[in-house]
Amino acid sequence: MSKVYVFTQFGGPEHQELQDRPVPQPRAGELLLEVRAAGVNPADAKVRAGLFGTGRRLPVGMGLEAAGVVAAVGDGVEGFAVGDAVLAGVPNGNGGFAEHTIVRAVEAVTKPEEVSFTDAATLPVAxxxxxxxxxxxxxxxxxxxxxxxxxxxxxxxxxxxxxxxxxxxxxxxxxxxxxxxxxxxxxxxxxxxxxxxxxxxxxxxxxxxxxxxxxxxxxxxxxxxxxxxxxxxxxxxxxxxxxxxxxRRHDPEALSKITGVVQHGLLDPHVTATYPLERAGEALAAVETGHAAGKVVVEVG
The missing domain is CATH 3.40.50.720 (NAD(P)-binding Rossmann-like Domain)
Incomplete structure:
Protein backbone atom coordinates (compact mmCIF):
# COMPACT_ATOMS: atom_id res chain seq x y z
CA MET A 1 0.00 0.00 0.00
CA SER A 2 0.97 3.62 -0.50
CA LYS A 3 -0.12 6.80 1.28
CA VAL A 4 -1.75 9.72 -0.58
CA TYR A 5 -3.31 12.95 0.64
CA VAL A 6 -6.76 13.44 -0.91
CA PHE A 7 -10.00 15.33 -0.72
CA THR A 8 -13.14 13.21 -0.48
CA GLN A 9 -15.69 15.89 -1.40
CA PHE A 10 -15.50 19.16 -3.30
CA GLY A 11 -15.50 22.11 -0.94
CA GLY A 12 -13.38 23.16 2.01
CA PRO A 13 -10.32 21.73 3.75
CA GLU A 14 -12.51 19.69 6.11
CA HIS A 15 -12.74 17.15 3.29
CA GLN A 16 -8.98 16.48 3.16
CA GLU A 17 -7.35 13.38 4.63
CA LEU A 18 -4.41 10.99 4.30
CA GLN A 19 -5.42 7.63 2.85
CA ASP A 20 -3.84 4.32 1.89
CA ARG A 21 -4.16 3.04 -1.68
CA PRO A 22 -2.54 0.29 -3.73
CA VAL A 23 0.67 1.40 -5.40
CA PRO A 24 -0.51 2.74 -8.79
CA GLN A 25 0.84 1.09 -11.92
CA PRO A 26 1.98 3.04 -14.97
CA ARG A 27 0.17 2.62 -18.25
CA ALA A 28 1.68 3.19 -21.69
CA GLY A 29 3.62 6.44 -21.77
CA GLU A 30 3.66 6.84 -17.99
CA LEU A 31 6.16 6.69 -15.13
CA LEU A 32 5.62 5.56 -11.56
CA LEU A 33 7.45 7.87 -9.16
CA GLU A 34 8.55 7.29 -5.62
CA VAL A 35 7.87 10.85 -4.54
CA ARG A 36 10.57 12.73 -2.64
CA ALA A 37 8.95 16.17 -2.62
CA ALA A 38 5.86 17.95 -3.95
CA GLY A 39 5.25 21.65 -4.39
CA VAL A 40 2.16 23.30 -2.89
CA ASN A 41 0.24 25.81 -5.01
CA PRO A 42 -2.88 27.99 -4.71
CA ALA A 43 -4.37 25.85 -7.50
CA ASP A 44 -4.48 22.86 -5.14
CA ALA A 45 -7.21 24.54 -3.09
CA LYS A 46 -8.98 25.72 -6.23
CA VAL A 47 -9.18 22.15 -7.52
CA ARG A 48 -10.62 21.01 -4.19
CA ALA A 49 -13.14 23.86 -4.25
CA GLY A 50 -14.38 22.72 -7.66
CA LEU A 51 -13.30 25.88 -9.48
CA PHE A 52 -11.82 23.76 -12.29
CA GLY A 53 -14.89 21.54 -12.53
CA THR A 54 -16.35 18.76 -10.43
CA GLY A 55 -16.24 15.91 -12.91
CA ARG A 56 -13.33 14.12 -11.21
CA ARG A 57 -13.82 10.74 -9.56
CA LEU A 58 -13.56 11.00 -5.77
CA PRO A 59 -11.38 10.77 -3.79
CA VAL A 60 -8.95 13.05 -5.65
CA GLY A 61 -5.24 13.00 -4.89
CA MET A 62 -3.87 16.46 -4.16
CA GLY A 63 -0.63 18.03 -5.36
CA LEU A 64 0.13 19.15 -8.90
CA GLU A 65 3.93 19.03 -9.09
CA ALA A 66 6.46 16.54 -7.77
CA ALA A 67 10.02 15.29 -7.90
CA GLY A 68 11.09 11.74 -7.21
CA VAL A 69 12.72 8.54 -8.41
CA VAL A 70 11.34 6.37 -11.21
CA ALA A 71 10.07 3.09 -9.72
CA ALA A 72 8.46 1.62 -12.85
CA VAL A 73 8.21 2.49 -16.55
CA GLY A 74 5.13 2.06 -18.72
CA ASP A 75 5.11 0.57 -22.21
CA GLY A 76 6.54 2.72 -24.96
CA VAL A 77 8.54 5.01 -22.71
CA GLU A 78 11.99 5.95 -23.96
CA GLY A 79 14.64 8.04 -22.25
CA PHE A 80 13.82 7.04 -18.66
CA ALA A 81 14.71 4.02 -16.56
CA VAL A 82 14.04 2.74 -13.06
CA GLY A 83 16.21 4.71 -10.63
CA ASP A 84 16.25 7.96 -12.60
CA ALA A 85 15.56 11.15 -10.64
CA VAL A 86 12.91 13.25 -12.39
CA LEU A 87 10.48 16.12 -11.91
CA ALA A 88 7.08 16.52 -13.55
CA GLY A 89 3.59 17.89 -13.25
CA VAL A 90 1.12 15.45 -11.71
CA PRO A 91 -2.04 15.07 -13.86
CA ASN A 92 -5.56 13.79 -13.39
CA GLY A 93 -5.77 13.89 -9.61
CA ASN A 94 -3.03 11.26 -9.21
CA GLY A 95 -1.71 13.31 -6.30
CA GLY A 96 1.78 14.65 -5.75
CA PHE A 97 1.28 14.60 -1.98
CA ALA A 98 1.87 10.86 -1.95
CA GLU A 99 4.46 8.17 -1.48
CA HIS A 100 3.93 7.09 -5.12
CA THR A 101 2.31 8.83 -8.06
CA ILE A 102 1.95 8.58 -11.83
CA VAL A 103 3.26 11.18 -14.29
CA ARG A 104 3.40 11.37 -18.09
CA ALA A 105 6.85 10.57 -19.39
CA VAL A 106 6.56 13.19 -22.13
CA GLU A 107 6.09 15.86 -19.46
CA ALA A 108 8.95 14.72 -17.20
CA VAL A 109 12.46 16.13 -17.05
CA THR A 110 15.58 14.53 -15.60
CA LYS A 111 16.57 16.16 -12.31
CA PRO A 112 20.12 17.51 -12.37
CA GLU A 113 22.35 16.46 -9.46
CA GLU A 114 22.87 20.13 -8.60
CA VAL A 115 19.15 20.61 -7.87
CA SER A 116 17.65 19.15 -4.70
CA PHE A 117 14.41 17.20 -4.82
CA THR A 118 12.82 19.94 -2.71
CA ASP A 119 13.75 22.70 -5.14
CA ALA A 120 12.95 20.53 -8.17
CA ALA A 121 9.42 19.96 -6.86
CA THR A 122 8.65 23.67 -7.22
CA LEU A 123 9.37 23.86 -10.94
CA PRO A 124 6.72 21.89 -12.89
CA VAL A 125 3.92 24.30 -11.91
CA ALA A 126 5.39 27.40 -10.27
CA ARG A 248 -0.44 32.56 -19.83
CA ARG A 249 0.65 30.61 -22.92
CA HIS A 250 2.28 27.24 -22.18
CA ASP A 251 5.72 26.61 -23.68
CA PRO A 252 6.25 22.82 -23.86
CA GLU A 253 9.97 23.39 -23.26
CA ALA A 254 9.44 25.61 -20.21
CA LEU A 255 10.18 22.90 -17.63
CA SER A 256 13.50 21.89 -19.14
CA LYS A 257 14.48 25.53 -19.58
CA ILE A 258 13.65 26.65 -16.05
CA THR A 259 15.33 23.53 -14.64
CA GLY A 260 18.50 24.51 -16.46
CA VAL A 261 18.34 28.01 -15.01
CA VAL A 262 18.16 26.56 -11.49
CA GLN A 263 20.89 24.02 -12.26
CA HIS A 264 23.28 26.83 -13.16
CA GLY A 265 22.58 28.72 -9.96
CA LEU A 266 20.78 31.62 -11.62
CA LEU A 267 17.47 31.09 -9.80
CA ASP A 268 16.59 30.07 -6.24
CA PRO A 269 13.02 28.75 -5.83
CA HIS A 270 13.02 30.24 -2.31
CA VAL A 271 11.48 27.31 -0.44
CA THR A 272 10.60 28.96 2.85
CA ALA A 273 8.70 26.11 4.55
CA THR A 274 8.59 22.33 4.31
CA TYR A 275 6.15 19.85 5.84
CA PRO A 276 6.11 16.05 6.04
CA LEU A 277 3.38 14.18 4.17
CA GLU A 278 1.44 13.63 7.39
CA ARG A 279 1.12 17.43 7.74
CA ALA A 280 0.16 18.16 4.15
CA GLY A 281 -3.02 19.83 5.40
CA GLU A 282 -0.94 22.42 7.24
CA ALA A 283 1.10 23.05 4.10
CA LEU A 284 -2.07 23.60 2.09
CA ALA A 285 -3.49 25.92 4.74
CA ALA A 286 -0.30 28.01 4.72
CA VAL A 287 -0.62 28.56 0.96
CA GLU A 288 -4.40 28.94 0.88
CA THR A 289 -4.21 32.05 3.09
CA GLY A 290 -2.50 33.84 0.19
CA HIS A 291 0.14 35.22 2.53
CA ALA A 292 2.87 32.59 2.18
CA ALA A 293 6.25 33.98 1.17
CA GLY A 294 8.19 31.95 -1.37
CA LYS A 295 7.38 28.28 -1.95
CA VAL A 296 5.95 25.70 0.43
CA VAL A 297 6.89 22.06 -0.18
CA VAL A 298 5.67 18.71 1.16
CA GLU A 299 8.64 16.36 1.68
CA VAL A 300 8.05 12.60 1.53
CA GLY A 301 10.12 9.89 3.18
Whole structure:
Protein backbone atom coordinates (compact mmCIF):
# COMPACT_ATOMS: atom_id res chain seq x y z
CA MET A 1 0.00 0.00 0.00
CA SER A 2 0.97 3.62 -0.50
CA LYS A 3 -0.12 6.80 1.28
CA VAL A 4 -1.75 9.72 -0.58
CA TYR A 5 -3.31 12.95 0.64
CA VAL A 6 -6.76 13.44 -0.91
CA PHE A 7 -10.00 15.33 -0.72
CA THR A 8 -13.14 13.21 -0.48
CA GLN A 9 -15.69 15.89 -1.40
CA PHE A 10 -15.50 19.16 -3.30
CA GLY A 11 -15.50 22.11 -0.94
CA GLY A 12 -13.38 23.16 2.01
CA PRO A 13 -10.32 21.73 3.75
CA GLU A 14 -12.51 19.69 6.11
CA HIS A 15 -12.74 17.15 3.29
CA GLN A 16 -8.98 16.48 3.16
CA GLU A 17 -7.35 13.38 4.63
CA LEU A 18 -4.41 10.99 4.30
CA GLN A 19 -5.42 7.63 2.85
CA ASP A 20 -3.84 4.32 1.89
CA ARG A 21 -4.16 3.04 -1.68
CA PRO A 22 -2.54 0.29 -3.73
CA VAL A 23 0.67 1.40 -5.40
CA PRO A 24 -0.51 2.74 -8.79
CA GLN A 25 0.84 1.09 -11.92
CA PRO A 26 1.98 3.04 -14.97
CA ARG A 27 0.17 2.62 -18.25
CA ALA A 28 1.68 3.19 -21.69
CA GLY A 29 3.62 6.44 -21.77
CA GLU A 30 3.66 6.84 -17.99
CA LEU A 31 6.16 6.69 -15.13
CA LEU A 32 5.62 5.56 -11.56
CA LEU A 33 7.45 7.87 -9.16
CA GLU A 34 8.55 7.29 -5.62
CA VAL A 35 7.87 10.85 -4.54
CA ARG A 36 10.57 12.73 -2.64
CA ALA A 37 8.95 16.17 -2.62
CA ALA A 38 5.86 17.95 -3.95
CA GLY A 39 5.25 21.65 -4.39
CA VAL A 40 2.16 23.30 -2.89
CA ASN A 41 0.24 25.81 -5.01
CA PRO A 42 -2.88 27.99 -4.71
CA ALA A 43 -4.37 25.85 -7.50
CA ASP A 44 -4.48 22.86 -5.14
CA ALA A 45 -7.21 24.54 -3.09
CA LYS A 46 -8.98 25.72 -6.23
CA VAL A 47 -9.18 22.15 -7.52
CA ARG A 48 -10.62 21.01 -4.19
CA ALA A 49 -13.14 23.86 -4.25
CA GLY A 50 -14.38 22.72 -7.66
CA LEU A 51 -13.30 25.88 -9.48
CA PHE A 52 -11.82 23.76 -12.29
CA GLY A 53 -14.89 21.54 -12.53
CA THR A 54 -16.35 18.76 -10.43
CA GLY A 55 -16.24 15.91 -12.91
CA ARG A 56 -13.33 14.12 -11.21
CA ARG A 57 -13.82 10.74 -9.56
CA LEU A 58 -13.56 11.00 -5.77
CA PRO A 59 -11.38 10.77 -3.79
CA VAL A 60 -8.95 13.05 -5.65
CA GLY A 61 -5.24 13.00 -4.89
CA MET A 62 -3.87 16.46 -4.16
CA GLY A 63 -0.63 18.03 -5.36
CA LEU A 64 0.13 19.15 -8.90
CA GLU A 65 3.93 19.03 -9.09
CA ALA A 66 6.46 16.54 -7.77
CA ALA A 67 10.02 15.29 -7.90
CA GLY A 68 11.09 11.74 -7.21
CA VAL A 69 12.72 8.54 -8.41
CA VAL A 70 11.34 6.37 -11.21
CA ALA A 71 10.07 3.09 -9.72
CA ALA A 72 8.46 1.62 -12.85
CA VAL A 73 8.21 2.49 -16.55
CA GLY A 74 5.13 2.06 -18.72
CA ASP A 75 5.11 0.57 -22.21
CA GLY A 76 6.54 2.72 -24.96
CA VAL A 77 8.54 5.01 -22.71
CA GLU A 78 11.99 5.95 -23.96
CA GLY A 79 14.64 8.04 -22.25
CA PHE A 80 13.82 7.04 -18.66
CA ALA A 81 14.71 4.02 -16.56
CA VAL A 82 14.04 2.74 -13.06
CA GLY A 83 16.21 4.71 -10.63
CA ASP A 84 16.25 7.96 -12.60
CA ALA A 85 15.56 11.15 -10.64
CA VAL A 86 12.91 13.25 -12.39
CA LEU A 87 10.48 16.12 -11.91
CA ALA A 88 7.08 16.52 -13.55
CA GLY A 89 3.59 17.89 -13.25
CA VAL A 90 1.12 15.45 -11.71
CA PRO A 91 -2.04 15.07 -13.86
CA ASN A 92 -5.56 13.79 -13.39
CA GLY A 93 -5.77 13.89 -9.61
CA ASN A 94 -3.03 11.26 -9.21
CA GLY A 95 -1.71 13.31 -6.30
CA GLY A 96 1.78 14.65 -5.75
CA PHE A 97 1.28 14.60 -1.98
CA ALA A 98 1.87 10.86 -1.95
CA GLU A 99 4.46 8.17 -1.48
CA HIS A 100 3.93 7.09 -5.12
CA THR A 101 2.31 8.83 -8.06
CA ILE A 102 1.95 8.58 -11.83
CA VAL A 103 3.26 11.18 -14.29
CA ARG A 104 3.40 11.37 -18.09
CA ALA A 105 6.85 10.57 -19.39
CA VAL A 106 6.56 13.19 -22.13
CA GLU A 107 6.09 15.86 -19.46
CA ALA A 108 8.95 14.72 -17.20
CA VAL A 109 12.46 16.13 -17.05
CA THR A 110 15.58 14.53 -15.60
CA LYS A 111 16.57 16.16 -12.31
CA PRO A 112 20.12 17.51 -12.37
CA GLU A 113 22.35 16.46 -9.46
CA GLU A 114 22.87 20.13 -8.60
CA VAL A 115 19.15 20.61 -7.87
CA SER A 116 17.65 19.15 -4.70
CA PHE A 117 14.41 17.20 -4.82
CA THR A 118 12.82 19.94 -2.71
CA ASP A 119 13.75 22.70 -5.14
CA ALA A 120 12.95 20.53 -8.17
CA ALA A 121 9.42 19.96 -6.86
CA THR A 122 8.65 23.67 -7.22
CA LEU A 123 9.37 23.86 -10.94
CA PRO A 124 6.72 21.89 -12.89
CA VAL A 125 3.92 24.30 -11.91
CA ALA A 126 5.39 27.40 -10.27
CA UNK A 127 8.63 27.47 -12.24
CA UNK A 128 7.02 26.97 -15.64
CA UNK A 129 4.38 29.57 -14.82
CA UNK A 130 7.08 32.12 -14.03
CA UNK A 131 8.94 31.22 -17.22
CA UNK A 132 5.88 31.47 -19.46
CA UNK A 133 4.70 34.78 -18.02
CA UNK A 134 8.07 36.48 -18.24
CA UNK A 135 8.44 35.36 -21.86
CA UNK A 136 4.99 36.58 -22.94
CA UNK A 137 6.72 39.25 -25.01
CA UNK A 138 10.37 39.63 -25.94
CA UNK A 139 12.08 42.18 -23.73
CA UNK A 140 15.53 43.71 -24.07
CA UNK A 141 17.98 44.35 -21.27
CA UNK A 142 17.08 47.54 -19.44
CA UNK A 143 13.35 47.36 -20.13
CA UNK A 144 10.91 47.37 -17.21
CA UNK A 145 8.80 44.47 -15.93
CA UNK A 146 6.16 44.85 -13.23
CA UNK A 147 5.30 41.77 -11.14
CA UNK A 148 2.05 41.80 -9.15
CA UNK A 149 2.29 39.35 -6.26
CA UNK A 150 6.08 39.35 -6.31
CA UNK A 151 6.48 37.82 -2.86
CA UNK A 152 4.95 34.42 -3.65
CA UNK A 153 6.70 31.43 -5.16
CA UNK A 154 5.91 32.29 -8.79
CA UNK A 155 6.51 36.00 -8.27
CA UNK A 156 9.95 35.53 -6.78
CA UNK A 157 10.96 33.26 -9.65
CA UNK A 158 9.61 35.77 -12.17
CA UNK A 159 11.67 38.53 -10.57
CA UNK A 160 14.80 36.40 -10.73
CA UNK A 161 14.18 35.61 -14.39
CA UNK A 162 14.01 39.36 -14.88
CA UNK A 163 17.44 39.66 -13.28
CA UNK A 164 18.84 36.95 -15.57
CA UNK A 165 17.66 38.99 -18.56
CA UNK A 166 18.94 42.23 -17.02
CA UNK A 167 15.47 43.75 -16.85
CA UNK A 168 14.46 46.46 -14.44
CA UNK A 169 11.92 44.62 -12.32
CA UNK A 170 9.40 46.28 -10.03
CA UNK A 171 7.81 43.92 -7.54
CA UNK A 172 4.51 44.65 -5.78
CA UNK A 173 3.93 42.71 -2.56
CA UNK A 174 2.99 43.14 1.08
CA UNK A 175 5.42 45.03 3.31
CA UNK A 176 6.26 41.79 5.15
CA UNK A 177 7.83 40.45 1.94
CA UNK A 178 9.96 43.51 1.18
CA UNK A 179 13.30 41.91 2.07
CA UNK A 180 12.54 38.76 0.09
CA UNK A 181 11.49 40.72 -3.01
CA UNK A 182 14.50 43.01 -2.82
CA UNK A 183 16.80 39.98 -2.52
CA UNK A 184 15.98 39.20 -6.16
CA UNK A 185 17.25 42.61 -7.26
CA UNK A 186 13.75 43.94 -7.86
CA UNK A 187 12.58 47.39 -6.77
CA UNK A 188 9.97 46.83 -4.06
CA UNK A 189 6.60 48.61 -4.09
CA UNK A 190 4.19 47.98 -1.19
CA UNK A 191 0.80 46.64 -2.19
CA UNK A 192 -2.47 48.22 -1.14
CA UNK A 193 -4.18 51.50 -1.92
CA UNK A 194 -2.17 53.71 -4.23
CA UNK A 195 0.27 51.04 -5.42
CA UNK A 196 -0.28 52.01 -9.07
CA UNK A 197 0.64 55.63 -8.33
CA UNK A 198 3.80 54.44 -6.59
CA UNK A 199 4.72 52.43 -9.68
CA UNK A 200 4.09 55.46 -11.94
CA UNK A 201 6.64 57.44 -9.96
CA UNK A 202 9.23 54.76 -10.68
CA UNK A 203 8.20 54.26 -14.32
CA UNK A 204 6.63 57.49 -15.59
CA UNK A 205 6.80 56.29 -19.21
CA UNK A 206 5.06 53.02 -18.39
CA UNK A 207 6.25 49.43 -18.00
CA UNK A 208 7.11 47.07 -20.83
CA UNK A 209 5.45 44.00 -19.29
CA UNK A 210 2.90 43.55 -16.50
CA UNK A 211 3.01 40.06 -14.95
CA UNK A 212 -0.16 39.46 -12.92
CA UNK A 213 -0.41 36.82 -10.20
CA UNK A 214 -3.21 38.49 -8.25
CA UNK A 215 -6.11 39.38 -10.55
CA UNK A 216 -9.21 41.34 -9.70
CA UNK A 217 -8.99 45.03 -8.93
CA UNK A 218 -5.20 44.87 -8.60
CA UNK A 219 -4.95 43.77 -12.22
CA UNK A 220 -7.39 46.44 -13.36
CA UNK A 221 -5.40 49.18 -11.66
CA UNK A 222 -2.10 47.90 -13.01
CA UNK A 223 -3.09 47.25 -16.64
CA UNK A 224 -2.98 50.94 -17.68
CA UNK A 225 0.66 51.07 -16.54
CA UNK A 226 1.69 48.96 -19.55
CA UNK A 227 3.00 50.75 -22.61
CA UNK A 228 0.57 48.65 -24.69
CA UNK A 229 -2.45 46.55 -23.64
CA UNK A 230 -0.90 43.43 -25.19
CA UNK A 231 1.95 43.68 -22.70
CA UNK A 232 -0.24 42.56 -19.80
CA UNK A 233 -0.27 38.84 -18.99
CA UNK A 234 -2.04 37.03 -16.19
CA UNK A 235 -2.00 33.61 -14.58
CA UNK A 236 -4.77 34.61 -12.19
CA UNK A 237 -7.67 36.31 -13.97
CA UNK A 238 -9.24 35.70 -17.41
CA UNK A 239 -10.54 39.28 -17.26
CA UNK A 240 -7.10 40.26 -18.54
CA UNK A 241 -8.41 39.51 -22.04
CA UNK A 242 -11.08 42.20 -21.66
CA UNK A 243 -8.28 44.63 -20.81
CA UNK A 244 -6.47 43.83 -24.06
CA UNK A 245 -3.92 41.50 -22.52
CA UNK A 246 -3.60 37.74 -22.48
CA UNK A 247 -3.54 34.68 -20.28
CA ARG A 248 -0.44 32.56 -19.83
CA ARG A 249 0.65 30.61 -22.92
CA HIS A 250 2.28 27.24 -22.18
CA ASP A 251 5.72 26.61 -23.68
CA PRO A 252 6.25 22.82 -23.86
CA GLU A 253 9.97 23.39 -23.26
CA ALA A 254 9.44 25.61 -20.21
CA LEU A 255 10.18 22.90 -17.63
CA SER A 256 13.50 21.89 -19.14
CA LYS A 257 14.48 25.53 -19.58
CA ILE A 258 13.65 26.65 -16.05
CA THR A 259 15.33 23.53 -14.64
CA GLY A 260 18.50 24.51 -16.46
CA VAL A 261 18.34 28.01 -15.01
CA VAL A 262 18.16 26.56 -11.49
CA GLN A 263 20.89 24.02 -12.26
CA HIS A 264 23.28 26.83 -13.16
CA GLY A 265 22.58 28.72 -9.96
CA LEU A 266 20.78 31.62 -11.62
CA LEU A 267 17.47 31.09 -9.80
CA ASP A 268 16.59 30.07 -6.24
CA PRO A 269 13.02 28.75 -5.83
CA HIS A 270 13.02 30.24 -2.31
CA VAL A 271 11.48 27.31 -0.44
CA THR A 272 10.60 28.96 2.85
CA ALA A 273 8.70 26.11 4.55
CA THR A 274 8.59 22.33 4.31
CA TYR A 275 6.15 19.85 5.84
CA PRO A 276 6.11 16.05 6.04
CA LEU A 277 3.38 14.18 4.17
CA GLU A 278 1.44 13.63 7.39
CA ARG A 279 1.12 17.43 7.74
CA ALA A 280 0.16 18.16 4.15
CA GLY A 281 -3.02 19.83 5.40
CA GLU A 282 -0.94 22.42 7.24
CA ALA A 283 1.10 23.05 4.10
CA LEU A 284 -2.07 23.60 2.09
CA ALA A 285 -3.49 25.92 4.74
CA ALA A 286 -0.30 28.01 4.72
CA VAL A 287 -0.62 28.56 0.96
CA GLU A 288 -4.40 28.94 0.88
CA THR A 289 -4.21 32.05 3.09
CA GLY A 290 -2.50 33.84 0.19
CA HIS A 291 0.14 35.22 2.53
CA ALA A 292 2.87 32.59 2.18
CA ALA A 293 6.25 33.98 1.17
CA GLY A 294 8.19 31.95 -1.37
CA LYS A 295 7.38 28.28 -1.95
CA VAL A 296 5.95 25.70 0.43
CA VAL A 297 6.89 22.06 -0.18
CA VAL A 298 5.67 18.71 1.16
CA GLU A 299 8.64 16.36 1.68
CA VAL A 300 8.05 12.60 1.53
CA GLY A 301 10.12 9.89 3.18
Missing amino acids: GTTAYDLTHHVDLDAGQTMLVLGAGGGVGLMAAQIGAVHQLRTIGVASEAKRELVESTGAVFVPSGDGFADRVRVLAPDGVDLVVDLVGGEVLRQAAPLATEPGRVVSAADPAVVELGGGM
